[in-house]
Amino acid sequence: MKPYTMTVSPDFMPDYIAGWYIFNTWLQRQLGQSIHLELYNDFATQREAISRDEIDLIYANPFDAAMLVREKGFSAIAAPQDKPDEVILAVPAESPVKKLDDLTPGTRIARTDDPDVNLIGMMMIESADLKADNTHVQMLDSYVLVAKALFQERADLGFFLKEAYESLSDFVRSQLSVLLSSEIHVVTHVLLASPAFTTHQDELRACLLDMPHRDKGQGVLDSMGLSGWQLQAQEDTEFMIDLMDTLA
Amino acid sequence: MQDMHQDDVVSSCIEQVLVYHDDSRRKVYVADQEVPFPEGKLIVSRTNEAGIITHGNQSFVEMSGFTEDELIGQPHHILRHPDMPKAAFKDLWDTLARGEKWSGYVKNLRKDGAYYWVLATVVANIRGGEVTGYTSVRRKPSRERIAECIELYRQMRLEEAS
Numbered sequence: 001m002k003p004y005t006m007t008v009s010p011d012f013m014p015d016y017i018a019g020w021y022i023f024n025t026w027l028q029r030q031l032g033q034s035i036h037l038e039l040y041n042d043f044a045t046q047r048e049a050i051s052r053d054e055i056d057l058i059y060a061n062p063f064d065a066a067m068l069v070r071e072k073g074f075s076a077i078a079a080p081q082d083k084p085d086e087v088i089l090a091v092p093a094e095s096p097v098k099k100l101d102d103l104t105p106g107t108r109i110a111r112t113d114d115p116d117v118n119l120i121g122m123m124m125i126e127s128a129d130l131k132a133d134n135t136h137v138q139m140l141d142s143y144v145l146v147a148k149a150l151f152q153e154r155a156d157l158g159f160f161l162k163e164a165y166e167s168l169s170d171f172v173r174s175q176l177s178v179l180l181s182s183e184i185h186v187v188t189h190v191l192l193a194s195p196a197f198t199t200h201q202d203e204l205r206a207c208l209l210d211m212p213h214r215d216k217g218q219g220v221l222d223s224m225g226l227s228g229w230q231l232q233a234q235e236d237t238e239f240m241i242d243l244m245d246t247l248a
Numbered sequence: 249m250q251d252m253h254q255d256d257v258v259s260s261c262i263e264q265v266l267v268y269h270d271d272s273r274r275k276v277y278v279a280d281q282e283v284p285f286p287e288g289k290l291i292v293s294r295t296n297e298a299g300i301i302t303h304g305n306q307s308f309v310e311m312s313g314f315t316e317d318e319l320i321g322q323p324h325h326i327l328r329h330p331d332m333p334k335a336a337f338k339d340l341w342d343t344l345a346r347g348e349k350w351s352g353y354v355k356n357l358r359k360d361g362a363y364y365w366v367l368a369t370v371v372a373n374i375r376g377g378e379v380t381g382y383t384s385v386r387r388k389p390s391r392e393r394i395a396e397c398i399e400l401y402r403q404m405r406l407e408e409a410s
């Protein structure tokens with residue numbers, strides 16, 4: 001039988017790539033199913049694979065969850081424990097901009113292609129009357145490059161996933177200053193299963209929720225930078241999708 | 249809807265009477281005192297199809313000045329401010345009835361008579377093809393847009409009164 005395919009939102013932290021492979025090996029053993037892990041370099045390529053129905057399991061960015069659940073019929077399985085996606089807006093340490101309202105039209109924004117961070121970031125600066133048509137956006141390949149663009153003063157404002165910002169080195173962070181940090185709490189990555197995976201869904205959910213207590217489970221979680229999984233009911237995901245829809 | 253209590257409100261409030269779309273009335277106390285939007289947060293509430301509050305996040309409860317128990321089960325117009333024109337909410341409900349999402353600037357009244365401005369977006373919760381309720385997500389509004397709305401809403405209310 002053809003193995004199932006699992007993929008991970010391309011915004012995962014590079015430190016945890018190995019962890020996802022270890023997780024895949026662990027999961028195959030737990031479920032007794034063969035699963036192939038396919039990682040994509042960017043969101044666009046991943047979405048193409050999704051549209052070709054090549055994906056059975058996905059650790060999805062909240063932004064993509066809408067399409068996966070509402071158009072592709074994916075089901076919510078679990079969310080990482082205590083790990084909401086929050087956004088940090090940062091400026092160079094020496095910047096005259098001390099609060100959001102100091103930002104002016106023409107602001108140069110550095111960001112990655114992380115879709116939920118960009119959606120929330122643009123929403124946050126809207127209260128300073130900044131939008132796509134009066135700002136200049138530079139899309140960079142990583143948050144480290146976003147930080148670099150700021151302290152080299154090639155950009156005035158950076159959008160960061162909070163987790164990524166906090167993992168920057170102390171030296172890099174000392175050159176930056178946090179303007180605002182979001183506290184949305186309910187936007188999170190989610191593990192979703194395709195309709196083709198339905199028969200294993202309950203077993204998968206039970207296995208993830210019980211992961212710290214299963215053989216080697218805790219070590220695997222550590223290698224992925226997760227403290228555990230929490231139940232994500234379909235309605236929790238539907239609610240999150242409605243919320244994202246209001247921000248678009 | 250119960251009248252507001254003078255004991256609950258800040259000093260320097262003016263008494264006004266709100267008339268809702270169904271002609272029911274409520275005595276409210278209104279102060280010229282703004283509470284700033286909580287930076288970085290979203291104010292979220294949900295209602296059933298009839299606009300009765302079913303859920304609210306912590307920021308929603310805190311900003312309203314009520315307790316969660318006082319809000320759940322109440323019509324969402326518990327937050328209606330007399331400076332808001334009726335037409336804004338008619339537009340909200342007409343837009344939702346067409347199956348579209350609604351966005352607008354709203355001045356809300358707190359239990360203590362003070363107010364706060366939001367940029368609200370309301371969407372229908374569609375589950376299994378049916379509308380099961382609505383979600384409103386409010387974010388910090390731009391000062392410039394609020395200034396425009398203050399004038400616009402004043403004119404709309406003058407027209408509604410005549």
Ligand SMILES: Cc1cc2nc3c(=O)[nH]c(=O)nc-3n(C[C@H](O)[C@H](O)[C@H](O)COP(=O)(O)O)c2cc1C
Nearest residue numbers: 268269295299324325327328329337370382383384
């Ligand atoms: C999800 C949702 C959220 C709402 N939030 C507010 C609100 O914050 N403030 C408000 O005055 N009306 C809000 N409304 C509109 C009220 O239901 C109501 O139409 C409005 O207060 C005017 O009262 P009336 O329609 O009874 O005259 C909301 C409606 C929905 C469906």
